[in-house]
Amino acid sequence: MTAPTAADVPTLQTASSLVELTSDTYTRLQRLPYAGGGTALAPVRALLATAVQELDRARTDLARATRTAGGRVQTSANAKYAAVVEQALPTVRGPGDVVGLLLTLEDVLAQTLVADVVDLSSPDVRGTVLGHATAAARRKALLLTLGALLSTGRADLVAVPPDLVALPPGAGTVGFPDVLFPTEKASPAIEGALG
Amino acid sequence: MTGPGTTRRRFLLGLGALSGAAALAACTNTAPPGTPAPAGTPPPPPSTTTTAPAPVYEGDAALMAVAAALSGLAGDLLGQAGTGAGQGRYGSVPGVVTAFLSGAAAQHTAHAEAWNRLLTNAGRPPIDGYPLTVEPALRGRLVAAVAPVDLLGLAADVTASVTATITAIAGSATGTSTVALAAGVAPVSAMHGATADFLLGRPPTAPTDPTAGALGPDALTV
Numbered sequence: 001m002t003a004p005t006a007a008d009v010p011t012l013q014t015a016s017s018l019v020e021l022t023s024d025t026y027t028r029l030q031r032l033p034y035a036g037g038g039t040a041l042a043p044v045r046a047l048l049a050t051a052v053q054e055l056d057r058a059r060t061d062l063a064r065a066t067r068t069a070g071g072r073v074q075t076s077a078n079a080k081y082a083a084v085v086e087q088a089l090p091t092v093r094g095p096g097d098v099v100g101l102l103l104t105l106e107d108v109l110a111q112t113l114v115a116d117v118v119d120l121s122s123p124d125v126r127g128t129v130l131g132h133a134t135a136a137a138r139r140k141a142l143l144l145t146l147g148a149l150l151s152t153g154r155a156d157l158v159a160v161p162p163d164l165v166a167l168p169p170g171a172g173t174v175g176f177p178d179v180l181f182p183t184e185k186a187s188p189a190i191e192g193a194l195g
Numbered sequence: 196m197t198g199p200g201t202t203r204r205r206f207l208l209g210l211g212a213l214s215g216a217a218a219l220a221a222c223t224n225t226a227p228p229g230t231p232a233p234a235g236t237p238p239p240p241p242s243t244t245t246t247a248p249a250p251v252y253e254g255d256a257a258l259m260a261v262a263a264a265l266s267g268l269a270g271d272l273l274g275q276a277g278t279g280a281g282q283g284r285y286g287s288v289p290g291v292v293t294a295f296l297s298g299a300a301a302q303h304t305a306h307a308e309a310w311n312r313l314l315t316n317a318g319r320p321p322i323d324g325y326p327l328t329v330e331p332a333l334r335g336r337l338v339a340a341v342a343p344v345d346l347l348g349l350a351a352d353v354t355a356s357v358t359a360t361i362t363a364i365a366g367s368a369t370g371t372s373t374v375a376l377a378a379g380v381a382p383v384s385a386m387h388g389a390t391a392d393f394l395l396g397r398p399p400t401a402p403t404d405p406t407a408g409a410l411g412p413d414a415l416t417v
Binding site: 043046047050054057110114115117118123124126127128130131132133134135136137138139140141142145160161162164165167168169170171172173175176178179180181183 | 289386399400
């Protein structure tokens with residue numbers, strides 16, 4: 001087993017900052033009746049609950065890797081995207097807005113983690129980080145699908161299980177738009193690093 | 196410490212396999228066999244046999260080979276499922292299911308081609324067919340499928356296997372191009388799995404152990 005090194009610390013801290021922000025945003029959105037409450041569409045409510053659990057595991061794994069590398073754990077939310085969230089939250093009016101905001105955060109998080117896999121020195125941590133990237137990618141796929149369905153104005157299409165006959169064919173592919181996962185939105189390693 | 200800009204470029208270099216970038220040869224760990232001998236080297240004695248040696252995949256090459264074979268198998272199975280659905284073999288299949296199968300199949304096939312390109316760049320033979328111990332059982336499931344839900348269930352399981360296998364590769368490979376391609380491929384396969392789960396009405400939960408069920412080089416039959 002190869003331990004992460006001091007050079008990995010900024011990368012891990014930046015990843016943690018994005019996980020903190022994304023997790024916090026999910027938690028805040030859960031308090032909205034149409035996102036995590038009684039009037040929420042079942043797939044949206046389930047995604048929010050699952051995401052919080054998965055991001056808790058990411059937070060724990062990244063903190064462990066940071067400490068192993070000799071660094072301080074980043075526990076603050078990413079400042080750059082926190083500003084985006086604070087600007088967007090007052091404009092959230094329904095499930096489509098919820099999905100749109102979360103999609104922005106999950107895309108940045110997933111792209112950052114994917115890019116981090118190559119940067120990290122420890123193979124074990126690479127595997128762990130890619131595992132969390134694939135979890136974020138799964139959530140992104142579902143958000144893309146839910147967003148496309150909600151944009152049709154037919155909330156009845158967002159159901160568990162879905163009515164396959166009623167779904168538009170495009171709903172079967174909108175969740176995976178790229179042959180290779182992109183990284184152009186990946187945060188630079190220093191963006192969320194502690195000084 | 197390597198700067199972020201440099202490392203992000205390394206990622207893009209690794210992904211060049213998808214477009215066949217020749218620059219990848221510089222990233223591989225092993226010199227390709229057949230490299231011309233230095234000037235002054237005496238010629239080798241004439242060969243007395245015409246039997247070609249069996250392909251050997253070791254180290255990162257074995258990981259690439261597993262990835263190529265499994266991605267190719269996923270593409271073939273989902274592609275056949277989509278074609279069969281279009282021909283009415285599984286009853287009335289909703290368009291969303293057919294579109295999913297065909298779309299995911301095309302991406303898995305592209306991934307297999309990228310892995311094979313990495314193998315070729317490393318001086319190894321590309322994977323021919325789908326030489327995996329799991330192939331007969333998975334083909335058996337496609338043969339036994341009678342309804343759209345069977346096709347989606349097969350797709351969910353196959354893509355889960357691909358995602359776990361490629362994720363495990365990222366945690367054990369040593370070559371930058373192998374790691375970079377794994378990082379680009381695994382999340383896309385995970386997105387296929389998430390879509391299949393949604394269509395099946397399953398919970399949107401990612402596996403707690405992202406490498407559970409991963410295939411290793413011992414799954415190769417070549």
